[in-house]
Amino acid sequence: MVGMSNLAVAVQDLSKKYGDMFAVSHANFEVPMGTVCGFVGPNGSGKTTTIRMLLGLISPTGGSGEILGHSIKHPEKYLASVGAMIEGPAFYPALTGRENLNVLATLGGYGTDHVQSLLERVGLGDRGNSKYKTYSLGMKQRLGIAAALLPNPKLLILDEPTNGLDPEGIQEIRDLLKSLAQEGTTVFVSSHLLSELELISQHLVMLRKGKVLFAGKIEDLFLAQQPFILVKTPNESDLPKISEIAAAAGHKSTIRSGVAHIEGPADWAAELNKSAFAAGITLSQLSPMLPSLEETFFEMTGDSE
């Protein structure tokens, strides 16, 4: 366990129950300061409910939590240092983007001096005077991120920040989150774009049906997964022989779409290459792999239980 003073978020047995159903059940996880932590789970897994509890918007049924060293029972003690966008952007349609930010800046007591620089930072510098109702989904999302950055936060909590963004926009948000992390901001970000989270996160919290399946460093998650080797041959009829070689060495294999997937460690690839050569088989591809976050996610959150 990391020392409490080094934790941006720490929750213990945090639960929220609606009627007989747990939306979040006895969640335990920690987010160290200065890291980017991905928060993943299928729809309805309890991500937004958890985020709402962390922000004091809904009361937990049980358990406890701390944000920046303060109990989540007293959000007024930490929210001045927290920026958040929850369940998509929400603003006043009849006000301009700038006016919407001015409302929140005034409310938070931050002053409106840096509103223009925030608009520019999220790529809305020239659209700040347009009414919010004229914005595209991507622009609304950017405005939501700008609003979250208003307090110059120590902790940034973003719920699906890349929803509605095009690939270029996603890249920009990824770069923005990376630069914020480099500046020392802790970023807690939920997203269904797992490939994006894989690129920027050092930590991961994985939820399924309200329960935490994994919480920790992202490399620890991958280390726990079964590595595999992808093998292709010029002649597909050689693949069954490759499977036989793998089976003889005690490794399971399957052939899919002209590729043999062999469950085995990376350092066995050289042995396989030697055995294939000895059997007169030429390999056109030999790739030791770890499962991607997406593959790991589906494996862990699948409905196989």
Place this chain on the structure above:
Amino acid sequence: MISVFKAEWRKLRRPTLFLGTMLASAGLTGLVTFLLFWLIDSPQGNSDRGNTISREILQLPSGLTIGFSNAAGLLGIVALCVFAAQTAQEYTYGTLRNLLVRQPRRMQLLLGKYVSMASFAIAMVILAAVVSMSLAFGLSGKAKVATDAWVTSDALHELAKTFGNVLLSVIAFGTVGMILGLLLRSPISAISLGVIWLLIVENILIAVKSSLGNWMPGNLMSTIAVGGTADVSYTHSVTTVAIYLVASTAIVMTLFKQRDVSN
């Protein structure tokens, strides 16, 4: 709370809301005042429900503000709509969560919003008073109403009293709007329920049984604006409305403080 007040005014001052509401208030008060003088000799009457306010009454020191106080019910409806819409829209737009992240002290948020909307109502009532009194002076010649008593210290006293009563009445209507907005969490539902109750349901109930007028909130709030009527006293109106508002405000404040914000 000052930051909440200032933030709320950023929303209230947008031209369509601010100018639209002020023009509506000025227009309604102007219309009531205009009809009061224009129809002074009409056999159908020149006031609400066919009543006649005679030239002799209009020439009294209180005559200057009769048009203004008669329009208080309409100003109250406008205030109810503004308070209800400004409160309930935070739920429908989903912006309440943004506000609570920036100001997690929920009672401060609510109080700041209320004070800013009350100040909006004050501006509305001041404008309505100016429009009504200007029209009264302007139309007095054509209506053959002597204005000598309107520029006395008694008239100033009457003006202060009427302004206070109308303001109290309008803010009470607005408070009802805010309570409905918090309870129903939808501008359309809050405004519909408020307006239908005040303009239709209460009138039907009072028509069926006139003594109910002593207890109907809309009737009592309108009675406050005119300083009491022959049927309902001013003190009874103020006391009963205060009890209604304090009780319902306590309920909605408790709900607002404890209710999960999940939209």
